[in-house]
Amino acid sequence: MAIITVDVLIIGAGPAGLALANWFRNSGIRVLLVDKKTGPTPRGHAEGLKSTTNEIFAAFGIEPQIEAESWRLEEIAIWGESKDGSGGIVRQHVIEDKVDELGVARETILQQSRVEHHLLQNLLSHTNIAIRYHTAPVSVDIDTSCPHLSEEYPVTVHLANVKDDKPEANGTSTSNGSNGTNGHHHVEERVQAKYVVGCDGAHSWLRKQLGVAFEGNSTDCLFGVVDLIPKTDFPDIRRVGYLRRATGTVLIIPRSNKEVRFYIPIAEKIGDNYGTREEVTLERILATARAALSPYTLEAGTVSWWSAYCVTQRVGSRFSRRRERAFLVGDAVHTHSPKAGQGLNTSVQDAYNLGWKLRLVLQGRISDPEALLRTYESERRPVAQDLIDFDRGYLKLFTGPSSQFETEFLWAMKFSTGLSIRYARSCAVQLSRGVEDVRPSLLKADLVPGKRLQNFQAVYQTDRVVDRIQRRMRATGAFRVIVFAGDIAEPEPLAKAQRWGEFLADRDSGLGRVTMPSDGDDATAWQDVPVEILMVHCANRHQVELLDLHEIYRPWSSDQGYDYWRVLADVESVIEGHGRVYERLDIDKHRGCCVVIRPDGYIGAVIDLDDLQGLRGYFEGVGLIGAIPN
Amino acid sequence: MAIITVDVLIIGAGPAGLALANWFRNSGIRVLLVDKKTGPTPRGHAEGLKSTTNEIFAAFGIEPQIEAESWRLEEIAIWGESKDGSGGIVRQHVIEDKVDELGVARETILQQSRVEHHLLQNLLSHTNIAIRYHTAPVSVDIDTSCPHLSEEYPVTVHLANVKDDKPEANGTSTSNGSNGTNGHHHVEERVQAKYVVGCDGAHSWLRKQLGVAFEGNSTDCLFGVVDLIPKTDFPDIRRVGYLRRATGTVLIIPRSNKEVRFYIPIAEKIGDNYGTREEVTLERILATARAALSPYTLEAGTVSWWSAYCVTQRVGSRFSRRRERAFLVGDAVHTHSPKAGQGLNTSVQDAYNLGWKLRLVLQGRISDPEALLRTYESERRPVAQDLIDFDRGYLKLFTGPSSQFETEFLWAMKFSTGLSIRYARSCAVQLSRGVEDVRPSLLKADLVPGKRLQNFQAVYQTDRVVDRIQRRMRATGAFRVIVFAGDIAEPEPLAKAQRWGEFLADRDSGLGRVTMPSDGDDATAWQDVPVEILMVHCANRHQVELLDLHEIYRPWSSDQGYDYWRVLADVESVIEGHGRVYERLDIDKHRGCCVVIRPDGYIGAVIDLDDLQGLRGYFEGVGLIGAIPN
Missing domain, CATH: 3.30.9.10 (D-Amino Acid Oxidase, subunit A, domain 2)
Structure with missing residues (x-):
């Protein structure tokens, strides 16, 4: 029997599994995806992409092709029964399909087969990631005694070739079978892995093996x-x-x-x-x-x-098991009505939450792997539970009385974009010292730890080219420190930004060990740096010279010169209007602030620009190796 | 010796040849492209794409991939020598790279190799279009006695295989050789064609064979x-x-x-x-x-x-020869400094001007082919001449005194976008009866016959999805009649729009023979209709019901139901702002007007909404078969 050794075994190559695999691009981490299907989904199934999901595709670099094929939704019409006894229907409302906080389309439409296609295409040139169709797991065994930082492969999974799986027909289909084989199989391979992730759908084989209850x-x-x-x-x-x-x-x-x-x-x-x-x-x-x-x-x-x-409306009792060696993602741990278009979106977002944590742990960058990996369940299970509650109410909205309909519908539109999601306090979501908690407004994209950073638009200081912040922050596994430096045409904010620059670059008493390459200074070395520094200022751009700023804001590499794309300005663009970042995020132009963004685009911490040590505290807390000077 | 029979032989598969070939997609017209090169351009050469060129790519359906790879230019910096005697340089101006009339980026950057790649990819599934590299013409013979509407192939070209062409090296390169072979060759094939087009560069073999002088x-x-x-x-x-x-x-x-x-x-x-x-x-x-x-x-x-x-600054003495059987396109008939980024753009635009005329003639849709084909030279040669004049001035701008520099530079920015181009009166560009001429402002995108229709933004009546008019008008060979119907929430404009609808759909006394399918009523039959009707109104969209409008504005096909995308509204979009079409084009909201757009996006005629016969006159003039009731 052949033995395969990989770092991560992903069971199920639907949108969740493919999105998870995309996190391991440009790394040495070995990943195997297996799926009993004959290939990608041919047609039908999910199709609504929420803005957050589109942000994730942007971070993976596949936004242009997804956007080009997607259909936009701009208006919603509500029709009800006419009261004239004719049995006919009448138009009751026409609602703009828009959530102001997003600044982009709330939802676009692209069939699942094309989403899978682009996620898959994006993996093709990465030889560390392999995909095997016609393949299903038959047994799993996990040794929970291994420490996460060891070089051992405590997960053992036997795989079988599935030859008789028929292509999906219309009507009734995949939902009958589980992703495991149904008894008759020929075991062909043994996989030794460090982690196993079940992205294997509502009838998840892995969920059953792990003894996780599917409640609801x-x-x-x-x-x-x-x-x-x-x-x-x-x-x-x-x-x-x-x-x-x-x-x-x-x-x-x-x-x-x-x-x-x-x-x-x-x-x-x-x-x-x-x-x-x-x-x-x-x-x-x-x-x-x-x-x-x-x-x-x-x-x-x-x-x-x-x-x-x-x-069916169900949530898994656990999202991870066996001391964070096994994880369940997507439909494997939550199912609900497809009406609010949350299935594919939540699955991809689950995967996006988990992937960077596995990546950093496997790269040996995290001092307490279990603590970080535990946040997958503590962050994503409440999201699934809220979603089921929402789903129940949403179904009722269309049967109950209509006096509050429009208000409730607008609320639902906002909720379904994920604006209410706030991850709980943990090693990856920290409050500033002395702050017990902050109360974010439920459905606003505000600057609060645990919420997603609003995908604001700004222009680069260097060339005025427009970008959006979530697109700028590619899925590389890097944390970002965004210095909202305020009006740096004024002496005081400029001095503060420069002092931060010194602290950020200082290897001895500051963060230099995680913001600068440890070895060499070429562009490749810079790509491996675990914390990338960005600045967003709101000064008159013509009064700022990029090269006058501290070098950490425009670092030099020996082969490619300066990095010109770390400093953004909150000013009018040439064609696309004004991003109004400071206004939207309610940041004081004189005080500024500093925000830690996790690799998945969520806010890790919000820190006062006078609190140098607060920033170091975040990276100590999350266990980023190198953050703490010896 | 093998004999190949094609409708169009294109010599040279650079941007001009590839763009020309793209006009013959989705047609039965047989096209052969030959090029002595080993394949597409590998690197370097042209890279600036002007907005008109990007509109052409949109009409070919390759805008998303071109846009995704292009770099935006937002600002221009002018530096001069410092007057302190140090020999250094100082920044004199920073200019926004923007032309308000365009509403989109004035220029984007994409290297020629990628432009060729996407133009080529777009041909791959079209079996009527073949490309042969390593192939050069050795002789051409044209029988000018054949009428254009006959079934004969009066162009005879012998081709030879070019085996020893080396891949291009850096430094000095292609510009030495002509596109024909250099004497030693083995003739392998004879091509019989209806038309031959030389897109074979500054050293054009076909230009020399045709005896066209290259003046300058x-x-x-x-x-x-x-x-x-x-x-x-x-x-x-x-x-x-x-x-x-x-x-x-x-x-x-x-x-x-x-x-x-x-x-x-x-x-x-x-x-x-x-x-x-x-x-x-x-x-x-x-x-x-x-x-x-x-x-x-x-x-x-x-x-x-x-x-x-x-x-070199040269213009060909003729752009077509042999009674419009042979044409020269792009660098083959104009060369100039690459500084204003006009080479690739003008070449692609030449090809775009010629392609639809050949397509319609080869489809037997034009009663006087020679008259229409003659407009290629009468329209594009003046553009090339103006470009050379501009080029001379542009070179001077950077050596002369600088007092008027900024004004002149802005003028040059506008000129180089093609805003000054206005094709002369011809069968394809007509003035209304009684109008001797209209004086367009030189550098404004106004609604004047012979100028390009401004690429305005509007939303669809049916779903409020945003589109741009030049992207909407795909390169299918169809003319478009755009009815600017004004405020059709008012009774009088509505009545006028409906009356136009009746006239446009009437097969006996109106334009029905060219606006509706002659045979069958399925979606395929509708795609072959030579004139597509569009409407742009400026009424409150919620007071308009699409299905209340005349059927020509939302035609029915037996297999796909209504066509919902012929009526656009000049209103605020959900996210992208307001197109302000009526204001930009200076159209009276009560009177409205009707505009004929040629298949290449240029304005053929502007007609008063009371002048039903004026519209028929345009299609009679251009010789569109079917326009004139028997």
């Missing part, structure tokens, strides 16, 4: 979903549409290629009068849609995909 | 050009930089991957003290650049390409 229940709601080119006189077919009928709400989502997706409630009681999920046919789904749209007509042009499903 | 001269200016990663303390290295030295002006253009391009004047007199072009070395170019930048330092990191060249 199946609802009685049976839904049909269909992607088709509609031939209809319904006037809002190219808006996101909620058709609130007494029999349930039909959801319409426009997509590219003239197609529209319909989510259609088929029945509330399964197995009663309505039959089971397996008995649902395309014809029945279309008939139900047609009845809901009446008196408007609906005929189907090309149907590219359809399916039927029951909503 | 070589200047005495010897330049070096180099792409490198600079190691320098010059503070404006990431701005477009003009360093005006007594010895000439050094031009600096930032590009991606930390690289910068330098254009460096080496000498004014060739063969005198300074040696010839062939004697220029990289070291000498760098030494000259270093002297110009002094007292700032300059060391070269990686050098990815360099070359030396003499500026």
Whole structure:
């Protein structure tokens, strides 16, 4: 039997598994993805990309191709039953699909197959990452006695070749089988790994092996979903549409290629009068849609995909097991209605939370690996729980009375963008000394530890080229210290920024050991630095000369000269308007502040510019090796 | 000897040839491109893409990939010699690189190799278009007695295989050889074609065969050009930089991957003290650049390409010959200084002007092919002449006195975007009856026949998704009639728009024969319609229902239902602001107007909404078959 040794074994190569694997690009970390499927998802399934997910794709460098293929959603139309007794429907609201705090599109539409394609393409040139389809795990064994910093491979997984898995058909499909094999298999390989991650879907094999309970229940709601080119006189077919009928709400989502997706409630009681999920046919789904749209007509042009499903609302009791050697990600630990478009998004975001922690630990950069790895569960499980609660309320919103509808709908729009997510205090999320807690506004992108940094726009000091901060912060595994230096055309803020520069670059009493290369000064050495320093000032750009600033803000490499893209200005761009960073984030232009951004774009700490030691405290707390001078 | 029969033979597969070939996508027209080179340009050469060129790429559908790879230019810095006698340089101006009329970036940077790559990729799935490298023409013979509408192939070209062409080296290169073979060759194939187009560069073989004079001269200016990663303390290295030295002006253009391009004047007199072009070395170019930048330092990191060249300023005496059976495009008929970045842009724009005319003629849609094909020369030769005049002035701008410098520079910025281009009156550019001429402002994107339609932004009535008009008008060969219907929430403009709709759709007395499919009503039949109708209104979008408008504005196909993307609204978008189309184009909101846009995005005619027959007159004039009821 062949033996394969890898650092990370990922079970399941859907969006979560592929996103996780993307974290290990440009590293020496060996990763194996296995999936029993024959290849990427061919069609259908998830399609709504929230802004945070698009930020993650930007950090992976695949934003342009994703954006080029995505369809934009701009307006939402709410329709209800007309009160004239005709049985018809009337337009009740048209709502702008916009959340001001984001500054970008709240949601775009791209089918899962294309998302998987681009995530996969992005891995192809990285020989440390391998993908094997037709492959499923059959046993897992984990030795929890190994310390994380050792060179041992305590996870043993046996893999089998799955030859008889058929390509997915329309209608009923993958949701029947678990990702493990069903008893009959031929064990072919043994994998020795340091970590194993289950991205293997709602019927997760790994979750069952780890004895993790999947708490919650199946609802009685049976839904049909269909992607088709509609031939209809319904006037809002190219808006996101909620058709609130007494029999349930039909959801319409426009997509590219003239197609529209319909989510259609088929029945509330399964197995009663309505039959089971397996008995649902395309014809029945279309008939139900047609009845809901009446008196408007609906005929189907090309149907590219359809399916039927029951909503289950469950959260895994644990997201990690065996002293943080095994992790569960995505549908493997949370399932809910697809209506708010949270499945793929939350899965990718789970993976994005976990990946950098594994990367840093495997690179030997973290002094207390278990503490950092524990934050995966402590950060992501509450997100999943909140999501289930939201999902229950969201389903109700479409059956209850409508007096507060618009307000509640707007709240839901904001919630579903992730604006309410705030990770709890931990080694990776720290409050300043003396501060017990801060109360962030629930749905605002404010500068609070544990929240995601707003994806603000600014221009580079050097050339006025526009960038967005989350795109700037590529998924390299580096922390960023952003110095909001204020108006550095004034002497005092400038002096403070320079003092910070000295502290940041000082190897003996400051942070120089983690902000500068330890060996050599070429561009490659700079790429490996664990903490990257950025500055965002709000001075008149023409009164600032980049090369007058401390060298840590524009470091020199022996082969490529200065790095010109560390200092941004909060000023008007040439074409794209003004980012208004200081105003949006409520930063005082004279006092400024310093923010630590984790490798995943979340705020680790917010520090006063007078508190030099506070910054060092963060990196000591998270256990970044090198932060503490010997 | 093998015989190949094609409709169009294109000699030269650089940007001009590839752009021309892109016009024949999704058609049955057979095209052969031949090039003596071994493959696409590997590096160096042109790199500045003007906004019009980017619009063309959008019309070809390759804008996303071009944009993703392009570098933006936002600021221009002018430096001059300091007057303190130190021999140093001082910053004189920083200018925003922006032309308000464009609404988009004036210029972006992408190296020619990537432009060729994307143009080439876009052809790959089209089996009617073939490309052969290592292949050069050795003889051409054209029978001018054939009528254009016949089925004959009057162009005979013999091709030879070129085996010994070496890959291009740095320094001196392609500019020595012509695109034909140099005497020793083995004739392998005979091509019979309807048309032959020479896109074969400054030393064009076809130009010589056709006996076209290349009028103008070589200047005495010897330049070096180099792409490198600079190691320098010059503070404006990431701005477009003009360093005006007594010895000439050094031009600096930032590009991606930390690289910068330098254009460096080496000498004014060739063969005198300074040696010839062939004697220029990289070291000498760098030494000259270093002297110009002094007292700032300059060391070269990686050098990815360099070359030396003499500026020649020439225009071909003819752009087409042999009764419009042979055409010359791009560098084959105009050469000038690369400083204003006009070479690749003008070449691609030449090809864009010619391609649709050949396409429509070959599809048998034009009653007087020669008249339409003659407009290629009558439209593009004046552009080339103006460009040479501009080039002479532009070179002077950097040696003359500087009191008017900023004004003249802004003028040059506008000119170089093509805002001054206005094609003369012809069958394809028509003035309304009774109008002798209109005087457009020289450098404004106004609504005047012969000028390019401003690439305005608007949103779709149906879904509020943002688009730009030039991107909307894909390179399909269709003319567009844009009905600027005004405020159609008001009864009178609405009634007028509906009356236009009836006229546009009427097969007997109106334009229905060219605006609607002649056979079948599925989506494919609609794609072949020679005139597409669009509407841009400025009403409150919520007071307009798309389906209330005349069917020509939202036509039905039997397989895909309504076409929802023909009606645009001049209103605020959800995220990208307001396009202000009516204001920018100075269109009266109550009167409106109707504009004919040629397949290449230029304005063919501007017609009053009361002048139904004026619109028919345009299509009769251009000879569009089907426009005139029998």
